Amino acid sequence: MSNFLQIEREDGIVTVRMNHPDTRNALTTPEQIQEFVDLCAELRRDKSARVMVLTGNGSAFCAGGNVKDMHERGGIFAGSPYELRNTYRDGIQRIPLAIYELDIPVIAAVNGPAIGAGLDLACMCDIRLAAPKAIFAESFVRLGIVPGDGGAWLLPRIIGIPKASLMAFTGDAIDAAKALEWGLVEQVCTHETLQTEAQALARRIASNPGHALRLCKRLLREGQHMRLDSLLELSAAYQALAHHTEDHQEAVAAFVDKRDPDYQDR
Numbered sequence: 001m002s003n004f005l006q007i008e009r010e011d012g013i014v015t016v017r018m019n020h021p022d023t024r025n026a027l028t029t030p031e032q033i034q035e036f037v038d039l040c041a042e043l044r045r046d047k048s049a050r051v052m053v054l055t056g057n058g059s060a061f062c063a064g065g066n067v068k069d070m071h072e073r074g075g076i077f078a079g080s081p082y083e084l085r086n087t088y089r090d091g092i093q094r095i096p097l098a099i100y101e102l103d104i105p106v107i108a109a110v111n112g113p114a115i116g117a118g119l120d121l122a123c124m125c126d127i128r129l130a131a132p133k134a135i136f137a138e139s140f141v142r143l144g145i146v147p148g149d150g151g152a153w154l155l156p157r158i159i160g161i162p163k164a165s166l167m168a169f170t171g172d173a174i175d176a177a178k179a180l181e182w183g184l185v186e187q188v189c190t191h192e193t194l195q196t197e198a199q200a201l202a203r204r205i206a207s208n209p210g211h212a213l214r215l216c217k218r219l220l221r222e223g224q225h226m227r228l229d230s231l232l233e234l235s236a237a238y239q240a241l242a243h244h245t246e247d248h249q250e251a252v253a254a255f256v257d258k259r260d261p262d263y264q265d266r
Contacts, residue, residue, distance in 0.1 A: 004032040005039060006057070012050035012206040013199065014043060014104075021058025027117050028066040028076055033091050040098035047265055050206040050213055052102070053198050054125060055109035061134065064116025070143065088148050092117065096150035099124040100221070103214035105205050109198035110134040110185065115173075120147060123154035126217070127201070128185040130176040131194045136184060138164070142171035157224065159184050209247035210265045 006017040016039065018025040020032075027033070043049050056062055069075035076087050099106060108125035116139045122128050138155060140147050147155075147168065156164040159182045167174070179185045189197045205213065215238045223231050242248055246266040254261035 004029075005035045007039065009049070011203070012048060012210070013202045014049050014052045015199070015202075016052060016054045018054075018056045018062060021056075021060070023066065024060035024063035024113070025056045025058065025118070026063045026066045027092070027095075027121065028069060030076065030091060033095060036095045037098045040102050043102060043104060047210060049104055050208075050210045051104055051202045052106045053109055053202050054106060054121075055195065055198065056111050058112070059133075060112040060118070061108075061110045061114040062118030062121050063113060064118045064139070067143065092149045095121070096124050096154070103217055104210075105213060105217055107198055107202055107205075109194050110136075110176075111191070111194055113137075113173075115139055116143075116147075117149050117151075120149050120151035120154055123151065123158055126220075128179075129187045129189055129194060129198050129201070130179060130185040131191045132176050132188060133191060134176045134179070134185075134188075135173045136167075136179050137171060137173035138167040139171040139173070141168060209245070209251060209263045211245050211247060212242055215242060 004018060004020055006019045008015045008017075018027075020026065043052065065077075066075065070077045076091055077084070079087065105127065106125040108122040108128040110122055110128055110130040112131065112133055113135045114122045115135075115137045119136050119138055122136070138147060138151055140151070146152070152164075152168070155167065158164075159167075163182050166172075174182070174184075176185065176188045180188050187197065219231070219235060219238060222234060226234070247261075247263045250261050250263060
């Protein structure tokens, strides 16, 4: 294993730090990819987890692919066109699928540059906070390639087709202030308070019943491609499940009694 991810758990909050600061947390090895996939599989099984915070150690959030490997046609960029196609499908493309299938909310605390696959990784998260030094670039075209990890699907759903097209066609970077203006991030924090703000938001999310969070996130995901009538049917089914949980009864009782609820994930 590459020990790429540092993982901490506390009170339902799973904090994940990409920890290769010497490569600016470039995401290119099969071992790194497998760590993400394994973590997501574990969190799908762990019903005590309620929210995940993803950030980077060092000066960058994630610098994307390793350009040196691209230049040398080595690592995951080696092989024939057919082999490369399968490398993408069996490699980095597993990350957006794994994160997309996570039932718990995911917060990206973007501490520095999020470039190429790094931007797309941030877009796989549900909510993004940024430090002032964060920059964002859908920079694939500048290397003569295209977004290979879902960016062409993810980015337009967050900032819209025109702005996503501008970023993808130019490869230009935008700063944190522009990212906030465009809705790519929800908040710009000082560098010193970014992690504190991300953890505070995570605690606000984690204070809610776990089953309701998971069902709510699934509805938001399914709503991106379902008709309204189909989504309403799914919503009715999920609501029926939620009404018959102990945590729903506890939430209602606490509201009536004007006290803090005590959820047991039942």
